[in-house]
Amino acid sequence: MTSRFTELTVDCQDPEGLAAFWCKVLGFEVIDRSEGKVEIGSWVPTVEEVRARQMPPTLLFVRVPEGRTAKNRLHLDVSPVDGSTEDEVARLLGLGATRTDVGQGAGRSWVVMADPEGNEFCVLRTLAPQNRSVS
Template structure:
């Protein structure tokens, strides 16, 4: 018997705002929403597909009353696929992200950022073809 990683849930104050931000970052779409929750993904899961093979998880944003008060213990890493890391950081800043210093030290090959509610994530090396 096994389980599948089907969703990643993010507690937040404004699910619509974070879903819109992450849809723009990841080129996902909203696949479900209710008064207190928005789910986004690159595909619409069915029980049959999930049972057949491991598929990319969806991301759910759930409204909670409490705020974020410490560095995330779990975070997302993203890699640009058609631009340089620097260009992707600039794009994400324009979408509402901020750069963060979480004592990661000098000489790193990634950029630590935070989404509009302060959840940290990293922009890693580009996966774009050489020359970008």
């Protein structure tokens, strides 16, 4: 017997706003919404596909009455796929993210940021093809 990782739930104050932010970050779409909940993903899950194999999880944003009180113990890592890490950080800042310090120190290969509700996430190295000149 096994289970599948099907979704990651994020408690938040504004599910619609946070879902919109993360859709722009990840290129996801809203796949379901109900009162106080918005689910986004890169695909629309079906029971048959999930039972057959592990599929990419969705993100579910759920409204809760309390605000965030401490550093996240779980966070997302994102990797740019078609530009540099610096370019992606600039794009995310334009979407409403902020740089944040969680004690990571200087000179790291990743950048710690926070979404509009203060949830930390990291921007890792780029996965974009590197131009290499042949000498």
